[in-house]
Amino acid sequence: MRTGSFVRTTTCLALLLLLILTRQIKALQVIGGNATVVQGRVAVLPCTLFDTEETLSQISWQRRTREKIRTDNFYTIQSSTGPRYVNGDDDRFKFIGSFRGWNGTLLLSDVQLKDEGTYTCIFTLFPSGSHKTEIPLTVHVPPLTSLEYNIPTVGNDEVSLATCTAAGSRPPAEVRWITGTLAEELRTTTNSTQHNNGTTTTFSSLVGVPTTRINKQSVQCVITSAALSKEESLPFTIQVHFPPAEVDIVKTSHGLFECKTEANPPANFSWKRSGQSLSQSSVRADGANLHFLKLTSDLSDFYECQASNQYGRKEQKLYFEVVVTQGSFTAVLVLFILLLLLNVAAVGLLFKYGHLQRIMGGIRDSPQRQAPTTSHEPPPTDQEPTEQAPLEVPQEDSRM
Ligand SMILES: *[C@@H]1O[C@H](CO)[C@@H](O)[C@H](O)[C@H]1NC(C)=O
Ligand SMILES: *[C@@H]1O[C@H](CO)[C@@H](O)[C@H](O)[C@H]1NC(C)=O
Ligand SMILES: *[C@@H]1O[C@H](CO)[C@@H](O)[C@H](O)[C@H]1NC(C)=O
Ligand SMILES: *[C@@H]1O[C@H](CO)[C@@H](O)[C@H](O)[C@H]1NC(C)=O
Numbered sequence: 001m002r003t004g005s006f007v008r009t010t011t012c013l014a015l016l017l018l019l020i021l022t023r024q025i026k027a028l029q030v031i032g033g034n035a036t037v038v039q040g041r042v043a044v045l046p047c048t049l050f051d052t053e054e055t056l057s058q059i060s061w062q063r064r065t066r067e068k069i070r071t072d073n074f075y076t077i078q079s080s081t082g083p084r085y086v087n088g089d090d091d092r093f094k095f096i097g098s099f100r101g102w103n104g105t106l107l108l109s110d111v112q113l114k115d116e117g118t119y120t121c122i123f124t125l126f127p128s129g130s131h132k133t134e135i136p137l138t139v140h141v142p143p144l145t146s147l148e149y150n151i152p153t154v155g156n157d158e159v160s161l162a163t164c165t166a167a168g169s170r171p172p173a174e175v176r177w178i179t180g181t182l183a184e185e186l187r188t189t190t191n192s193t194q195h196n197n198g199t200t201t202t203f204s205s206l207v208g209v210p211t212t213r214i215n216k217q218s219v220q221c222v223i224t225s226a227a228l229s230k231e232e233s234l235p236f237t238i239q240v241h242f243p244p245a246e247v248d249i250v251k252t253s254h255g256l257f258e259c260k261t262e263a264n265p266p267a268n269f270s271w272k273r274s275g276q277s278l279s280q281s282s283v284r285a286d287g288a289n290l291h292f293l294k295l296t297s298d299l300s301d302f303y304e305c306q307a308s309n310q311y312g313r314k315e316q317k318l319y320f321e322v323v324v325t326q327g328s329f330t331a332v333l334v335l336f337i338l339l340l341l342l343n344v345a346a347v348g349l350l351f352k353y354g355h356l357q358r359i360m361g362g363i364r365d366s367p368q369r370q371a372p373t374t375s376h377e378p379p380p381t382d383q384e385p386t387e388q389a390p391l392e393v394p395q396e397d398s399r400m
């Protein structure tokens with residue numbers, strides 16, 4: 001009877017103890033987490049102990065980082081002394097948990113790449129000893145972005161137009177170009193270099209044949225990275241240098257003519273009369289403009305506009321005829337003939353010829369005519385067959 005009771009009591013106690021122990025072993029756990037932070041920001045290293053009845057004697061932290069490659073005990077928290085550094089101070093750490101609440105959470109401000117690594121949070125309990133968990137800290141470094149460009153001269157060989165750089169990014173940045181309508185004419189080449197500190201520099205070049213068509217076209221370099229809160233785009237306007245193309249002389253208003261051409265950099269213009277610089281005060285050149293201040297027949301002559309930049313020059317020469325109409329004070333200035341110069345290509349010549357024909361046609365079709373009263377020498381006749389035709393001009397179209 002006695003023995004049986006003792007056995008029963010012992011069995012009960014043993015079962016109870018086993019129950020308590022298994023419950024504790026199952027329930028006691030240290031919960032951490034992992035942290036990813038952009039360099040310079042604040043990281044939270046979370047760590048909490050759950051479900052224990054034991055006595056907490058200390059919370060301590062270890063780290064293994066890029067800087068501290070060996071396990072480094074750096075911080076402890078005790079109920080008596082509070083938090084303190086173990087191997088030298090680093091004011092960037094702050095204990096934001098609660099000892100009584102079994103919360104060992106740390107804050108790390110101004111996170112640097114050297115801080116990346118694994119942090120271990122250790123709860124020392126009585127009687128069961130230490131319980132720990134690891135918190136990996138990942139540091140992202142945003143890239144420094146820049147764009148460098150070249151200004152090539154028009155040509156047939158592919159050249160690099162611009163290079164977009166995303167320097168020192170972690171994780172590596174993606175660099176791409178938005179080229180819009182130029183997608184078929186341009187291509188990109190991308191390469192990257194990895195640095196010892198774990199960052200990567202990515203270069204992407206925009207390559208293409210420098211034509212006048214791509215000049216002034218807008219493209220964009222777009223950089224994306226997990227370290228950037230939003231993508232960055234660097235806009236860029238392609239520049240191709242080229243000499244003046246065709247030169248045109250157009251009438252802009254009464255007595256005023258303008259010389260026009262395409263060129264990059266923009267052309268400088270100069271005007272000459274029959275090969276001489278303009279000295280008379282009655283015809284004044286101002287940049288691209290030629291201004292007839294009075295209209296007298298003695299101003300009838302060849303006037304030449306030369307457009308130039310550092311890559312070349314091109315001229316256009318026109319015969320201007322000032323027609324003073326009888327019985328009135330109106331004077332009429334006629335662009336008498338288009339004379340093409342040596343360096344105009346054959347295609348250009350045909351085009352100009354057609355243009356002239358149109359002018360002449362317009363003149364002939366006009367119902368209102370006035371005969372010029374001043375007589376003129378016919379201009380030189382070396383190129384245009386039509387120039388021999390007597391020229392009559394409707395006042396509405398040509399008066400200045
Ligand atoms: C961070 O935690 C998530 C979910 O717990 C996990 O999927 C991920 O792999 C962890 N990252 C690192 C760097 O440990
Ligand atoms: C631990 O403390 C941190 C900082 O005060 C808090 O954000 C976190 O929620 C706490 N953890 C738990 C489980 O209460
Ligand atoms: C990568 O591209 C840049 C810019 O185009 C160039 O300067 C560099 O030499 C390239 N590096 C390699 C390894 O190709
Ligand atoms: C990483 O190394 C590169 C090359 O040495 C350097 O330019 C960059 O500043 C470094 N980045 C960091 C975050 O230390």
Ligand SMILES: *[C@@H]1O[C@H](CO)[C@@H](O)[C@H](O)[C@H]1NC(C)=O
Nearest residue numbers: 266267268269308309310311
């Ligand atoms: C164009 O004119 C400007 C100002 O007069 C001068 O500085 C420049 O050198 C000229 N350029 C050429 C190519 O003649």
